[in-house]
Amino acid sequence: MKAQKWILAKKFSGQANDENFKLVEYDLPEELQPNEVLCQAVYLSVDPYMRLFPNAEGNPMIGEQLAEVIKTKNGEFPIGSLVLANVGWQSHFISKGDNLTPIRFDIGSTPLSYTLGILGMPGATAYFGLKRCDPKPNEIVCVTAAAGAVGSVVGQLAKAQGLKVVGFVGSEDKLKWCRDELGFDHVFNYKNTNFSEALSKVAPEGIDIYFDNTGGDYYHTIINKHMKKHGRILVCGSIQNYNDKEPKKFDATNISILMNELTVYGFMVYSSYEKWPQAFTEMNKMIQENKLKVKEQVYTGFENMKEAFLGLFKGDNTGKAVVKAVNASTNYP
Amino acid sequence: MKAQKWILAKKFSGQANDENFKLVEYDLPEELQPNEVLCQAVYLSVDPYMRLFPNAEGNPMIGEQLAEVIKTKNGEFPIGSLVLANVGWQSHFISKGDNLTPIRFDIGSTPLSYTLGILGMPGATAYFGLKRCDPKPNEIVCVTAAAGAVGSVVGQLAKAQGLKVVGFVGSEDKLKWCRDELGFDHVFNYKNTNFSEALSKVAPEGIDIYFDNTGGDYYHTIINKHMKKHGRILVCGSIQNYNDKEPKKFDATNISILMNELTVYGFMVYSSYEKWPQAFTEMNKMIQENKLKVKEQVYTGFENMKEAFLGLFKGDNTGKAVVKAVNASTNYP
Structure with missing residues (x-):
């Protein structure tokens, strides 16, 4: 055939x-x-x-x-x-x-x-990635590509767990969806906002968790300027870099990692594959109850x-x- | 007075x-x-x-x-x-x-x-820093400034726990001390060796733990080229950078952290201050038994x-x- x-x-x-x-x-x-x-x-x-x-x-x-x-x-x-x-x-x-x-x-x-x-690889990435960062109520999590398949779930799960969510997106429609329907605390369109200035304004004392779907400037600037002591960074994706022909150079992050005692996790979701069904059962219930929007x-x-x-x-x-x-x-x- | x-x-x-x-x-x-x-x-x-x-x-x-x-x-x-x-x-x-x-x-x-x-801040740094990396027998640990106050203890504790130790030092005397007296598996004088080539030779499949006292080129190159899957990096010091007037730029590390599912720990020893006496009692016994050399x-x-x-x-x-x-x-x- x-x-x-x-x-x-x-x-x-x-x-x-x-x-x-x-x-x-x-x-x-x-x-x-x-x-x-x-x-x-x-x-x-x-x-x-x-x-x-x-x-x-x-x-x-x-x-x-x-x-x-x-x-x-x-x-x-x-x-x-x-x-x-x-x-x-x-x-x-x-x-x-x-x-x-x-x-x-x-x-x-x-x-x-x-x-x-949401009930497949991207949803599991959001669920287990956030869990890996040991989120606690009232902590601030920042997520990039916040209207994406992973980011939109990260933000909603974080909200459901009592965290504050700052999200970055790339259009006004995405911004409205994340803010008005998903209930994120602060959402910015990176195309008309300087992300670092925006973060300084809404989280002047820094963020606890950075869920990084973007890499590049975000990874380096957020580590060097915006993390609270004992903050956690989940390296989940790096879409800003995938299309780079020549790798760009960045400021070192190691001294900031040291001084703020940060932990940086490189995260691939297949390590938790056995536990996915349990997470999906939980998330599917939230979907049915309209607590997770897709x-x-x-x-x-x-x-x-x-x-x-x-x-x-x-x-x-x-x-x-x-x-x-x-x-x-x-x-x- | x-x-x-x-x-x-x-x-x-x-x-x-x-x-x-x-x-x-x-x-x-x-x-x-x-x-x-x-x-x-x-x-x-x-x-x-x-x-x-x-x-x-x-x-x-x-x-x-x-x-x-x-x-x-x-x-x-x-x-x-x-x-x-x-x-x-x-x-x-x-x-x-x-x-x-x-x-x-x-x-x-x-x-x-x-x-x-060894029975103060540097020794505690070695003890608790190595512990943080969850070392396992037969794993390979690489330590920079390996003849220093922290590095020399890291290497000896790692050897006592059954790991293989690769150390970098800055003189022939230090090399001899680490190799002949402390029993490290491989020691190189970085002044006459390319550290990355040396690592490729003695750990062709990569290292499990990098105990970083140096930062700079070491941090970036080792993360990007020499870590095994699920490797751990302890960011303990960055002596290569402290005297930089203008911060240098480096290759990004986040994609390597992601692809190899690495964990990077920023480590300050005062977080474990309450447990220091217990560690010092253990290490003092090793000193008395000549199992730790100073x-x-x-x-x-x-x-x-x-x-x-x-x-x-x-x-x-x-x-x-x-x-x-x-x-x-x-x-x-």
Whole structure:
């Protein structure tokens, strides 16, 4: 049968652009071998880490998808099963089942696409990343990319735990959403605000936790100027740097880390993978009770993966960006 | 009576030099008020942090000393008592007792000057700093300024706990001491070795713990090139940077911290002050059993404080540098 995949046509260097990607059609065997299943993408994720992680030219772009089993020779995965798979940007793929994970918690009536967002890797990143920082009521947490898939959840979880939240976003719409609907204490549009001056104003004694999705100037300036004694920094992403062709130079941070006895955590969420279902059960309850609000930017059609991905770096998306593969045999909401 | 103090004559800027210090004589009242004691320095400490911590021009240089009570109107501190005090570079001082601490453990026959070194702040820094990094047998720890007051203890404690130790020092004598007497696995003289090449050679798969007394190039290069997954970095000092007039710029470290899930601890030893006596009791036993070896660089005479201090930045000292104030009324060993 004919399948499609987006390959890394040319290694990233500097700003990601059209040249890095190529949509190719290819043949999948018509006959399955014993234990094999044929899966078809339902929703696919685009996330900034796909710019960062190593990949070889010619390989499919890396990434996770929610897929439906449409043909099977594996009793564990009957036709119609839904599975999560880290198989990259492919419209269809064949698996022996070893790289397929059913949804590991009771999703109830929550939209399935959330398994790639708030109830998937980005949501787990927010949940376990914040936990790693040992947040305490009345502490101040600052989060960048605050309207994004991770940041919007970090801020809401922090609010629910009694912290004060300062968020930075890149548009007035995002600002309004975070302030008026998510209830963050202070939200600034970094495009018309100096983030350091803004932080000095709303947190003159410094912040306790910096949840860093941005890197670059934010990481260095916040460590050197805005952390309280015993503050914690979670290094979660560095979108400001991913497209740098030549690495920029920055002020050293080590003396500030020393003098304020800061702790800096490099955080990857897969270390807590076993505990995800427990976190998702808790967060799904909050979603049902309207205590966690979710926005998705849904792109329709597998052919729009590239556009959705490049949108991440242009700040096009509020909340989680996902791509709905309309060629799925079943229509999922 | 006449007393002497070294004052900060001119704020540090760039390389510390003669101009920053002035030895002045001044009068202390002859009569003590109720509860007051008159103390006379016996041993004084010089440490790199004295370059870093804020101080005002005209104030005594900051620092700790072991002093003897030579006059008293305070029953808690009879004549001849020995006390530790953070009162700066002063030959004599009057106190109401609130800033005096008796030696808080049984020092036995160990030299008293060790209370400013291995059984004082630098030793506690090594002990609790290493502990903070959660060291495990067979892990590799790298320590800079490895023949110094902190580094020499870090390396020995790590060896005693079954780790492999790579140390960097600044002279052949220091190298021999660390390698032949302290038993470090690999020791390099950074003056004739490229530290990054040396690390690649002896720890091709990276190091687990970096105990950073140096900062600057070491901090940035080791984080970016030499840490194993889940490595820990203890930021303890930054002697390479203290004398920088204009802060240097460095490569960002945050993406490496993220990708290798590193943890960076800014560490100040006073947070564990209550537990120091327990650590010193343990280390004093190791000293008595010759399992911890100690070198001191003893400068004689209060007038030599400046020389001892400047020697820290010239790499003059092996082990702990202390100044013996020979005007003490009692002769301590």
